[in-house]
Amino acid sequence: MEDRTLFEQEADLPLAARLRPRTLEEFVGQTHLLGPGKVLRRLIEEDRISSMIFWGPPGVGKTTLASIIAARTKATFINFSAVTSGIREIRTVMQQAEENRRFGARTIVFVDEIHRFNKAQQDAFLPFVEKGSIILIGATTENPSFEVNGALLSRCKVFVMKALTTEELAGLLARALKDPRGFGDREVKMSPKVSGGPEVPLSLNDMLEAVASFANGDARTALLTLEMVVLNGDTEGDTVVITPETLEQCTSKKSLLYDKKGEEHYNLISALHKSMRNSDPDAAVYWLARMLEAGEDPLYIARRVVRFASEDVGLAEPRALEMAVAAYQACHFIGMPECSVHLTQAVVHLSIAPKSNALYLAYGAAREDALTQLAEPVPLVIRNAPTRLMKELNYGKGYEYAHDTEDKLTAMQCLPDSLMGREYYHPTEQGAEARYKNRLDQIKAWKERHRGSCLDPT
Numbered sequence: 001m002e003d004r005t006l007f008e009q010e011a012d013l014p015l016a017a018r019l020r021p022r023t024l025e026e027f028v029g030q031t032h033l034l035g036p037g038k039v040l041r042r043l044i045e046e047d048r049i050s051s052m053i054f055w056g057p058p059g060v061g062k063t064t065l066a067s068i069i070a071a072r073t074k075a076t077f078i079n080f081s082a083v084t085s086g087i088r089e090i091r092t093v094m095q096q097a098e099e100n101r102r103f104g105a106r107t108i109v110f111v112d113e114i115h116r117f118n119k120a121q122q123d124a125f126l127p128f129v130e131k132g133s134i135i136l137i138g139a140t141t142e143n144p145s146f147e148v149n150g151a152l153l154s155r156c157k158v159f160v161m162k163a164l165t166t167e168e169l170a171g172l173l174a175r176a177l178k179d180p181r182g183f184g185d186r187e188v189k190m191s192p193k194v195s196g197g198p199e200v201p202l203s204l205n206d207m208l209e210a211v212a213s214f215a216n217g218d219a220r221t222a223l224l225t226l227e228m229v230v231l232n233g234d235t236e237g238d239t240v241v242i243t244p245e246t247l248e249q250c251t252s253k254k255s256l257l258y259d260k261k262g263e264e265h266y267n268l269i270s271a272l273h274k275s276m277r278n279s280d281p282d283a284a285v286y287w288l289a290r291m292l293e294a295g296e297d298p299l300y301i302a303r304r305v306v307r308f309a310s311e312d313v314g315l316a317e318p319r320a321l322e323m324a325v326a327a328y329q330a331c332h333f334i335g336m337p338e339c340s341v342h343l344t345q346a347v348v349h350l351s352i353a354p355k356s357n358a359l360y361l362a363y364g365a366a367r368e369d370a371l372t373q374l375a376e377p378v379p380l381v382i383r384n385a386p387t388r389l390m391k392e393l394n395y396g397k398g399y400e401y402a403h404d405t406e407d408k409l410t411a412m413q414c415l416p417d418s419l420m421g422r423e424y425y426h427p428t429e430q431g432a433e434a435r436y437k438n439r440l441d442q443i444k445a446w447k448e449r450h451r452g453s454c455l456d457p458t
Helices: 039-045 062-072 087-102 119-130 166-178 204-215 219-231 244-250 263-277 281-293 298-316 319-334 340-352 358-372 388-392 433-453
Strands: 052-055 076-081 107-112 135-140 157-160 187-190 234-236 239-242
Touching: 039 062, 052 062, 062 076, 062 107, 062 135, 076 087, 087 107, 087 119, 166 204, 166 219, 187 204, 204 219, 204 244, 219 239, 219 244, 263 281, 263 298, 263 340, 281 298, 281 340, 298 319, 298 340, 298 358, 298 433, 319 340
Parallel strands: 052 135, 052 157, 076 107, 107 135, 187 239
Antiparallel strands: 234 239
């Protein structure tokens, strides 16, 4: 923990820093972890902390919770930054922790943004965690399954921290207006009128809810926005009057929760995919806009749309794949922002199209058999015979060329003997696939009637 300098006054700090909770009672959110009787709360209160990782989006209290632990624990607490520290600093701290252990003292090492450490840096912690020289607490906004070494992760308990609800944030903001560390020394009011315009029925609570909604679960963003709103209000003595215009200007553009390399990247593409699968074009277009406006590569989205066209629509609407590929080409040709409309066309079409996952299931079932029976020989009847020896070994013997038959069909066996009769593709009655089902039923019936006409090539 850094000491404040002689010249640094608390009033000069940002509102979020001034209001940083000092106790569990002041902490907002994470009731699933810190509510009365919950495991993490008991560990902190009883000073029985073990190695753990706090995983959650920005502004949910990961660093603040570490500060609360530092204030309560009897162990030596070392705050470590993954941004500014290297292996040399890690080794120095570990040597200090080892000395503490020899004298019977515990050392808690808090590593903020632990996902920024590379493998070698994370490995430097491992032996000290294993022998108990340190208790490691890591904080990360990234999925630790991907960003933390497996060996280190297996020795840590992961606590998932959630984005704060609008109600929790609104409560935090209301406290900021009353707390002496916040704006408790002044009265904050909402102006009921737009400058030169009609009366707008906005209350102070409406303003707090608007800021809380804008913050999207991030307490730091909520407090920063509230501070901006109050400091830009009209001051009348100890009273600050906030106009609807000021509120609108300070929340004019929502900060989208999105990281093109992080978990949210996969959450949003999943939301798009599942909205299309659920035939909900409105939701699908919304998630599409969320991704594009946050800077996602349109070609990435287009590739996923192409996959969806066969995985979830398939032969129920054969043109779905054509439209998805065309949208990809349009994105490639003209890029953003113009290609947004082409992706929208494809997304809406696929959302409304009849759905079938028969192709997806067919390949999955065939793949399972292929992996378990890799040595299954190809039937001789459908093997090529480019050499004399192969012909003598009956390669291709009995092969029937379908185009030479009247019905363009044969009853020839094409599956290995052990898989004879196995069916993978089960067409649905959805959309155009009903026609494919009807045709396949006719083919199967014809083959059943003519099965005896296909001589065994052996």
